[in-house]
Amino acid sequence: MFAVLLPGIGSAVAVTVYVILLLAVESQAAIAGLLVAGVIAVLAAARFGGMARIGRSFAERENAMNLVIILAVLAVTGFFYEDHFILLLMATVIIYVIACLGLNLQFGYAGVLNFAGAAFFGVGCYTAAVLTKNTAMPHLLILVAGGVMAAVIGSLLILPVLRTRSHYSAVVTIAFALLFKIFLEVNDTLGGPQGLPVDGMNVLGWEFNDDIEIGEDFEIAFYVNYIVVGLIVLALAFTFVRRLERSWVGLNLDALRLDETAAACFGLNITRWKITAFTLGNFLTGVAGALYAMMLGFIAPTNFTFGDSLILVSIILLGGIGNPWGLVVATTILIILPEKLQVIQEYRFLLFGAMVILILLFRPEGLLPRPLRTYLPGWRPK
């Protein structure tokens, strides 16, 4: 029983130590060396069947492994408890994973194209900004409100998205992404190009934006608050997406993506499932946006460009379309790498672009391809 878990726990410990090392070292040469070592280790593990065993741990003991991952994130957080910059990075990764889970519902399961991810993220951000400044709504509810707002604004696009196919529906969301950013820039009520300030989160009188002081000189950076809340939201969203994927709803969405016409022939209501996936996806993205805005304390239209939407799509693709675990890996790489490897900071869009092109050409299924659907727990093809 325990033997199945061992490779998973072992890999989690190894990755935790590796991430801590990577975040802790400052010298560019050391970081580059660590990265090379990491790539070699992964390739070696894949070569000698280690990856397959780790995959089995995750597939068969999912609940235990989820717990291990959460513990690992908390361990890294604990290690850097007073380092603002690194904690901000970690919180950003967590929030982006939530947003990408939403996109994953749309792209990965239902096959609904959405090139306006950053726009719906932005809707969540601006909702949080307006609500924290102008109303006394409890801040946890504002998270939900951000999601609802994104879903509502997304519903404006439902009709054109439903009626169009492939390239034609791409233009609808691309047009919306551009429209949204231009609208923010010229709209004075929402701050114009300067953006808006956002209040920090406050739950039951607990100010999230104050450092936590324990005793005389033991201080914990305030980002830890957001990491904890982010982790809770992420755990909820992740469980939700996984359950959805495994249920008959997920099965319907898969059928829809693989062949719309055939799915319709088998009596699936295409309209209903497309609306479901699109709305739920936008909701998750909006929730992530609201949390992000409260953490940053300030938002501006430049955070929500078409380029940012493309980065979200690249994360989905890099991770392996339809695989939530792939998202986690891809987001971590795409957010942390350019921040740590300052040499490439300036060139990051160029390198991301080149990387996605290479992946599309040589490994179109992504880093962690989505495994086959298992209908019975523990069942494997003989």
Add this chain to the structure above:
Amino acid sequence: MDVGLFAQYVMNGLMLGMMYALVAVGFTLFFGVLNVINFSHGDVLTVGAFTGLATYLGLSAIGVSWAPAQVVIVLLVATTCMAGLGAVIARYLVLPLKAAPALNTLLLTLMLGTVLREAVRLFYPLGANPQRFPPLLPTTAYSFGNFTLRVDSVMLLLAGLAVIVGIHLVINKTKLGLAIRAVAQDEETAKTMGINFTLIVLVTFAIGSGLAAFAGILHGLYYSEINFAMGLLLGVIGFSSAIVGGLGNIYGAIIGGFLFAALQTIGVLAMPFASAYKDVFAFGVIILIMAWRPTGLISEKISERV
């Protein structure tokens, strides 16, 4: 409103429409032969404009200062280089993904666009700043009341018109055009009729990308300024125009281009109090048109095969 001012808006709108139409024709050509959207098209335009600028600087450095010669050489170098770039993109990036899902090609070309745009920003000297584009055409202007007619604008408009007519003739009256139309209609049958499919695809991408370079130079000459990010918006607008017209239809693309320019101009004219919203208005109308006619104004004739 004053007639002269109105004429000024119309002139500006026509110029914009010409640029959009040129870009849209490229999109629609690519879609015709290969059923793909090449999203790097707008950034090929940027690279074309910067190639033109670099050529001009090179010419000035070696002492060629006769303006007509400069215009011709700049245009020739930029269009030829971008035609080559287009063919390379088709050969090494788009054709290998022919069997993959449409989303992959879309993403690949979007990312290629990012790479081109960033390459211009990072590797062109001071590429992050807007660059002044030299006035290579006579800038004499005639005033009629509020309306100023600049000779170079008229020349640009006529040149654009000539190029569009030229493309029309190539597609409809030549053997090459026949082959392109055949491939667009049915790849398999075209192959059995002895048409070299790969060659036709490469030539089509070369023609489309050459058009983009031409539009880029047009943009530079008209606004006297180019920057690394101009291709993104122009590309999206060109794509929207091609889609609104109906992909795969050249006339649809031209109509779509002028329609988008008209929308922007109307946006400014009808809402002078909110002229900043002209792009919001234009994109909003595009989304509405897509909801109303999901496969464009002139829709392609397809039947769903299972």
